[in-house]
Amino acid sequence: MQKTWFKEFHPIVYTIILGSVFMNIGFGMVIPFFAIYLSTYTGFNPVFIGFIVGATAVGSMLGGFLGGTLSDQYGRKYIMLLSLVSASIVYAGFMLHSYPILLVILTLIMGFCTSFFDPCAKALMADFTESKKRLRAFSLRYIGVNIGFAIGPLLGIVLGITTSSRLPFLLASIILLVYAFVLYRLFIIFHIQEISIPEKERVNMLGSLRAVQKDRILLFFLFGGLLATTVHGQFSVILSQYFELEWKSGLAYLMLLWSVHSLVIVILGLPIVKIMERLTSFRAILCGSTFFALGILGFAFSYDFLTFCLAMIIFTIGEILLIPAEYSIIDEITPEQIRGTYYGTINFTAIGSFIGPWISGILLVNYGGLIMFVVLAFICIVSILFFYLGHRRRNTYRIKHSTQQTEAGL
Numbered sequence: 062m063q064k065t066w067f068k069e070f071h072p073i074v075y076t077i078i079l080g081s082v083f084m085n086i087g088f089g090m091v092i093p094f095f096a097i098y099l100s101t102y103t104g105f106n107p108v109f110i111g112f113i114v115g116a117t118a119v120g121s122m123l124g125g126f127l128g129g130t131l132s133d134q135y136g137r138k139y140i141m142l143l144s145l146v147s148a149s150i151v152y153a154g155f156m157l158h159s160y161p162i163l164l165v166i167l168t169l170i171m172g173f174c175t176s177f178f179d180p181c182a183k184a185l186m187a188d189f190t191e192s193k194k195r196l197r198a199f200s201l202r203y204i205g206v207n208i209g210f211a212i213g214p215l216l217g218i219v220l221g222i223t224t225s226s227r228l229p230f231l232l233a234s235i236i237l238l239v240y241a242f243v244l245y246r247l248f249i250i251f252h253i254q255e256i257s258i259p260e261k262e263r264v265n266m267l268g269s270l271r272a273v274q275k276d277r278i279l280l281f282f283l284f285g286g287l288l289a290t291t292v293h294g295q296f297s298v299i300l301s302q303y304f305e306l307e308w309k310s311g312l313a314y315l316m317l318l319w320s321v322h323s324l325v326i327v328i329l330g331l332p333i334v335k336i337m338e339r340l341t342s343f344r345a346i347l348c349g350s351t352f353f354a355l356g357i358l359g360f361a362f363s364y365d366f367l368t369f370c371l372a373m374i375i376f377t378i379g380e381i382l383l384i385p386a387e388y389s390i391i392d393e394i395t396p397e398q399i400r401g402t403y404y405g406t407i408n409f410t411a412i413g414s415f416i417g418p419w420i421s422g423i424l425l426v427n428y429g430g431l432i433m434f435v436v437l438a439f440i441c442i443v444s445i446l447f448f449y450l451g452h453r454r455r456n457t458y459r460i461k462h463s464t465q466q467t468e469a470g471l
Contacts, residue, residue: 071189077182080240081205087233089213101225102158117172122411128177129405137185138248144177145241152234156227180404195392200385204330211323278394281451286387288444290413292437299421303430318373325377333381342390343452349383354441361434
């Protein structure tokens, strides 16, 4: 008898997917006004606020890699729980706004604490999911993240949260702590044990770094991901700059377009996941990058709200295809004993989130929106080249490895 949908994944996998929704509801109530909150209670100028907020991305990048590596050494469960509890403490600490220096310190370590969780969660999902179903699992978690981010700001409005309110930090802290407790109890109830790796196959942190450095296939995929992230990582910032400078209606258009973005993910997310399951990870990346490029070109030639909406729909479809497929293709090349490390390396693509707004700002001011969007679309196309090089090298390695095994058998 065919398994029901609810039996398709391990309960822990479903818990991680559902937990992603609630975590990001909490984050969604904080992030939209975080910079204003810091400015209100620290008195620092916007340049310094921008610097320390930007520094959280650096912390996330380093923390993601370190967390993934540590999960290979000490287990997924403990690192995940430690990340959730420490992040809960950090968010609670933001309520102590009478101490500006404390707010700065907490901001700098916020991304570091929360980023430990992500690669561990993905690695644990992979540990308890058969390989052919991992793309769907990653896609469902990605949809959950976006649903959370869509609900969070709206819930904040319903609760009457203001830019000086401490309530969202309290709610985010409680959500993280409850999530940690639920996971802890489920680990006990389902007798979840860490994946056992023979002692001779275990790799220490230095060995993990060497393995990543030598893996040319991984490096090609990472560079392709970095270029893609340059475009989509902070695309809301890019759009807001464009609307403010050239349309003079930035905030209104931006809010409506990101509502369209969230709506497309909720409505089309699952149908697109089913289509992706018929594709290889590389073809999903190819389709996703192509939709990205077409969507960005659509923004370049949009002339009213309807055409902007159409461009956003195309752009969002590309995002739904590309991001889970990136994780899936990394999963396919990952050695089991350092799975967490490989997932952690994906965080290095976050450098693109710094590069994107910077390059876009320069192009927008000096050459206008049309040139900016055309260059961003070109970057999407170039990212496909690096994904292709990684894909081709991987196939070459497979053929060579298969030939060697055949000759050894003979």
